[in-house]
Amino acid sequence: MSVRRDRLARACDAAREHLLAARTATGVWTGRLSASALSTATAVSALCMVSREKFDDLITEGARWLARTQNVDGGWGDTVDSPSNLATTMLARAALTLADDDLALASSVDPAETFLSRMAGDSPRRRVESLCESYGEDRTFAVPILMNCALAGHVDWKDVPPLPFELARLPRRWFSRLRLHVVSYALPALIAIGQLLHLKHPTRHPLLAAVRDASIDATLRRLAAIQPATGGFLEATPLTGFVVMSLAAAGRVDHVVAKRGVGFIERSARDDGSWPIDTNLATWVTTQAVDALAGDDALHDVDDVRRWLLAQQHTAIHPYTGSPPGAWAWTPLSGGVPDADDTAGALVALAHLGVDDTDAVVAGLRWLIDLQNTDGGWPTFCRGWGKLSFDRSAPDLTAHVLRAFVAWRRTLDTARVRRAVRGGYDFLKHTQDTDGSWTPLWFGNQHVVDHANPVYGTARVVTAYHAIGRARCEEARRGVAFLKDAQNLDGGWGGARDVPSTIEETALAVRALAPCRDDAAQTASLSGADFLAERIDEGGLAKPAPIGLYFASLWYAEGLYGAIWSVAALRTVLKAVNDEE
Numbered sequence: 241m242s243v244r245r246d247r248l249a250r251a252c253d254a255a256r257e258h259l260l261a262a263r264t265a266t267g268v269w270t271g272r273l274s275a276s277a278l279s280t281a282t283a284v285s286a287l288c289m290v291s292r293e294k295f296d297d298l299i300t301e302g303a304r305w306l307a308r309t310q311n312v313d314g315g316w317g318d319t320v321d322s323p324s325n326l327a328t329t330m331l332a333r334a335a336l337t338l339a340d341d342d343l344a345l346a347s348s349v350d351p352a353e354t355f356l357s358r359m360a361g362d363s364p365r366r367r368v369e370s371l372c373e374s375y376g377e378d379r380t381f382a383v384p385i386l387m388n389c390a391l392a393g394h395v396d397w398k399d400v401p402p403l404p405f406e407l408a409r410l411p412r413r414w415f416s417r418l419r420l421h422v423v424s425y426a427l428p429a430l431i432a433i434g435q436l437l438h439l440k441h442p443t444r445h446p447l448l449a450a451v452r453d454a455s456i457d458a459t460l461r462r463l464a465a466i467q468p469a470t471g472g473f474l475e476a477t478p479l480t481g482f483v484v485m486s487l488a489a490a491g492r493v494d495h496v497v498a499k500r501g502v503g504f505i506e507r508s509a510r511d512d513g514s515w516p517i518d519t520n521l522a523t524w525v526t527t528q529a530v531d532a533l534a535g536d537d538a539l540h541d542v543d544d545v546r547r548w549l550l551a552q553q554h555t556a557i558h559p560y561t562g563s564p565p566g567a568w569a570w571t572p573l574s575g576g577v578p579d580a581d582d583t584a585g586a587l588v589a590l591a592h593l594g595v596d597d598t599d600a601v602v603a604g605l606r607w608l609i610d611l612q613n614t615d616g617g618w619p620t621f622c623r624g625w626g627k628l629s630f631d632r633s634a635p636d637l638t639a640h641v642l643r644a645f646v647a648w649r650r651t652l653d654t655a656r657v658r659r660a661v662r663g664g665y666d667f668l669k670h671t672q673d674t675d676g677s678w679t680p681l682w683f684g685n686q687h688v689v690d691h692a693n694p695v696y697g698t699a700r701v702v703t704a705y706h707a708i709g710r711a712r713c714e715e716a717r718r719g720v721a722f723l724k725d726a727q728n729l730d731g732g733w734g735g736a737r738d739v740p741s742t743i744e745e746t747a748l749a750v751r752a753l754a755p756c757r758d759d760a761a762q763t764a765s766l767s768g769a770d771f772l773a774e775r776i777d778e779g780g781l782a783k784p785a786p787i788g789l790y791f792a793s794l795w796y797a798e799g800l801y802g803a804i805w806s807v808a809a810l811r812t813v814l815k816a817v818n819d820e821e
Contacts, residue, residue: 244766245817251773252810258781259529259803260538267544271525274786274797275514277316278328280305281335282481283505283515285388288338289488290502298506301513303339306332307348309514314351315359318517318795319786322686326359326371327385334392368399379403380426380791384482387433390440391489397440405434406455408462427560428473431463432486432497439490464497466560468574470507471500475519475575476791477508517790523552524570525800527585532808534592546593549586550600554578561621566607580611580618581682584640591647598651605652608641609660616663617671620681634681635671636697638664639704646708668701669715675725676718684789685735685745693735693787698722699748706755720756723749724764731771735787742785743775747805754812762816769813772806781806 262269284302287295310316315324316332333352336345360370368386375382383403389395408431438452463483466473473479484501492498508515526549533539552572555565560577568586569576587604595601611623617633618641642664645657672678673694680697698719705716726749727733732741733749746768753765775781784797 244770245814247773248769248810248814248817251769251776252807252814254776255772255781255803255806255810256533256536256538259532259800259807262800262803266548267541268522268526268548269529269800270520270522272799273516273518273520274319274321274784274799275305275309275510275512276318276477276517276794276796277306277309277320277332277514278318278794279477279481279515279517280513281316281328281331282388282478282485283509284335285331285338285391286481286484286488286505287502288335289391289485290493290498292339295506298509298513299339302509302515303336303345305513306336307345310348310351314353314355316352317686319797321786321797322795324355326356326367326374327381329355329359330367330371330385330389330394334389334394337392337394364395365399368395372401380429381794383437384429384433384478387436388482388485391485397437400437400441402437402441402443403430403434405431405438405459406452408434408459409455426479427466428463428483429479431459432483432490435459436486436490460492460495460497467497467500468560470519470574471502471504472508472519472573472575473501474577474791475571475573476517477505477515478517478794479791480504517794517796519571519573519575521570521798522572523549523568523576524582524585525798525804527582527589528804529800530589530592531585532804532811536811539593542593546590546595548572549590549593550595550597552586553600553604563621564607564610566603568604577621578607579620580608580637581620581640583608584637584644587644588640588647591644601648602652605645605648605657608644609656612660612663616665616667618664632681633667633671635668635678636680636682636700638667639678639701642668643704643707665710672715672718676720676722677726678719682789683787684793684795685739685787686795687739688735691793693745695723695726695733695735695745695749696787698726699745699752702752703748706752711755720753720758720761723753724760727764727768731767732775733768741771742787743772743780743802744785744787744805746771746775747802747809750809751805751812754809754816765813765816769810772810776806 264270280302284299287299309320311324313324315329317323317325318328329352336349360367372382379401383401386395386400390397390400435456443449480501484498487495487498552568554567557564558578563578567578567583569578570582583604611618613619613623613633615633617638619633645661677694678697678701679692679694683693683696684691685693702716702719705711710716726737728741730741732746734740734742734745750765750768753761781802784799784802786795786797788796788798790796
């Protein structure tokens with residue numbers, strides 16, 4: 241065992257050094273999101289609609305990046321390591337059409353057409369139907385994609401479903417009752433794209449047409465009011481790009497929202513011609529790193545990190561979602577929106593770091609209580625929006641929130657907190673699948689049939705059960721059994737059984753299993769730790785896997801996930817080994 245322990249300790253040290261080397265001067269982490277073909281395509285299209293001449297360099301470099309990263313089947317995936325999909329290929333094809341000005345991109349267009357024909361048929365109408373079928377009732381991304389394709393002449397405007405932008409005039413509290421076909425974070429797209437569609441293919445109903453005409457100025461004012469100081473809605477290039485191209489196509493290229501959005505897109509461009517999906521996940525990766533390094537000497541000088549985290553807490557009503565004060569977003573930038581996962585992560589990290597200002601902690605805990613849905617679980621942004629997928633309660637979020645409550649139970653222990661915690665436990669019990677797994681909301685796996693990632697979800701819930709003292713409950717035991725059964729022959733884990741193993745998913749599973757007392761779980765965790773050590777020795781931390789799901793199932797990889805989760809996993813394994821000896 242000593243030989244294995246030494247090897248695992250070396251791997252842990254290597255992952256730790258990799259993680260610490262990524263810190264900024266202030267001692268926190270910014271991370272690096274993967275380049276995105278979808279983001280690059282929307283950025284190129286938006287700049288083309290604003291001014292092909294003015295932004296020639298950015299457009300040309302973006303189009304050439306798309307051409308260089310095209311998959312061999314003629315399509316594009318969300319990242320350079322993603323299989324081709326219909327949505328991203330349609331957007332990339334549209335961007336190349338809008339950008340092509342003697343760029344000699346025909347060698348990319350023809351294979352793209354072949355891919356699209358194979359996936360969705362030759363006719364524009366059939367491609368519209370195929371795209372809408374892939375997103376179901378959720379129009380959050382389907383309509384923007386079709387709008388972008390219509391701008392390129394690939395889709396008829398009459399085939400793009402309208403968006404009821406006039407509803408943006410209503411009070412925010414009404415939105416959850418309206419059963420909109422767009423999710424809670426998509427208000428900018430609802431307004432900007434909805435107005436463009438009204439212009440291009442107005443309704444024949446005279447009363448509705450009059451209402452929409454009368455709503456244009458008011459909803460534009462609301463759009464300007466919710467735009468963050470950076471100009472980037474949610475700090476996201478796709479959403480901002482869709483808004484900018486819609487305004488430009490509607491003749492509002494000089495509108496303040498368009499100008500700020502263009503500035504954001506310009507600043508977000510990378511030197512290689514690509515754009516990421518978001519500026520950064522700095523708050524999220526920092527809280528995850530602190531959790532992984534808890535008790536480590538590297539965090540001995542924590543004042544700067546603690547102050548930085550406290551400074552990221554939102555202290556006013558958020559103009560975008562109407563969220564009350566007390567929560568954290570995924571980024572310190574103004575485009576971030578307060579959410580459950582990042583608030584829970586910040587509270588867990590602050591518990592590790594030690595905080596004198598318990599007022600901030602209590603405000604965060606109360607914010608989470610107010611967010612809880614009636615089903616007992618926690619959604620991401622807004623309570624009561626449960627119609628569409630990214631607004632529903634989720635097991636991974638709920639488990640994380642429960643960790644936060646337990647971490648601060650001595651600070652806030654009221655009857656209301658206890659009811660909230662019981663509701664969370666009940667939600668997890670009722671959402672566990674028959675095989676013992678839980679399905680997460682914001683993470684997936686491209687190689688799983690339904691793109692779910694039960695290994696991630698189950699590992700997160702089981703890890704939370706250990707932290708909150710419920711590791712022996714029936715749900716936890718069933719979750720452990722699922723993880724053991726999902727392990728691959730190489731010792732690692734993918735998103736599900738027989739799915740290629742990754743560092744990220746293996747590290748999560750190992751951390752969940754290592755504290756378990758039964759021999760089979762210990763054997764599985766040690767085998768997984770050996771897999772991690774081998775991959776780390778091979779330089780695998782420099783090759784992140786795209787398991788993250790951004791808005792509307794948009795895949796991304798984050799360069800720090802592998803190191804963060806490997807440190808947490810290997811430290812947990814080494815502690816278990818040392819305790820046994």
